[in-house]
Amino acid sequence: MLLLDDLHALYASPAASRLYDEVITELQHAVQCAELATASGESDALVAAALLHDVGHLLLEDHVALDETLVNDHEHEKAGARYLAAWFGPEVTGPVALHVAAKRYLCAVESSYFATLSPSSVRTLAVQGGAMTADEVDAFERHPGSRGAVLVRRWDDTAKVAGRVVPGFDHYADVLRSVAIR
Template sequence: MSDPHPLDELLDLYRSDKATAMYDEVVTEREHALQAAELAEAAGAPAATVAAALLHDVGRLTIAWDSAEGAFVAADRAHDSVGERLLGRWFGPEVTAPVGMHVAAKRYLCATEPGYADRLSPVSVRSLEVQGGPMTADEVHAFEARPGWEAAVQLRRWDEQAKSTEPAAKAVDDYRPLLESLLRDG
């Protein structure tokens, strides 16, 4: 028997049934993650940002699925901070911070980029309300002072695009070497 790998617990979430739950009408959670990572790689993003793109919705895989509700319980309210905290077991802030800020980045873009809010999907518009709506000027200022905010904004754009009917070329395990290179204690 081989020793358990430090990343198994994390990658198992993406190999599990939870990852085959639908993210939206088109893609599963797993496919959404893979497409986001692929977009980050195509943009030439650093490894930590590619990892953040792959793992940005990990909080949704750990928040209980409510079968009566047919939805992840409070997924839009807390999955960013749940994910950030969980990923801190393996990675440093260069990976975890953009994950923790990717919902705030939507509120940021709604406040700072004309036309951005108009391009949001109906689901995303609904969750924006729950998330607090567009940022105020003070919130924009505070957001731009936080380390990792620019990566969070990039991640947000890939997040919006990672809903294609064209499947990603790579599998979750293809990212293992990249993730290993970012392990905090490795």
């Protein structure tokens, strides 16, 4: 299946072996997110979204080392959602497209949320627009994909544990096939 071949190649690429944040790689982050979604008993679509939420980083190869100044937001969430739309419907692409907005949303509506962010997430928040305004919060809450995006965001925040043992990328092949539309 072309979908799995393409995704497998991306997650086996050198870009997936780069550090995602201070302690884990892009690949480790992806499979930790998927495992957290699975353990939460969520749908296959949300497990797929959790696994693939940062695919845009691999497509754009937008890695900026932690000791370098981050100047631009390359909107990896939008690039990833566009790419995934060739194979998946909005139940997967929506949370992918909105997971950055969900971080901004949570910063606006939960006073303690910002303190839970990793240094890398704090760093990116600054170029992604910071906490949402009241109008942005209202618009986000009305979006049909907002619930899934908030869930993916919460898994994203906790899927950063060095040495955590979880199934590999190929473990999710059947999940990906089950929600693929093409």
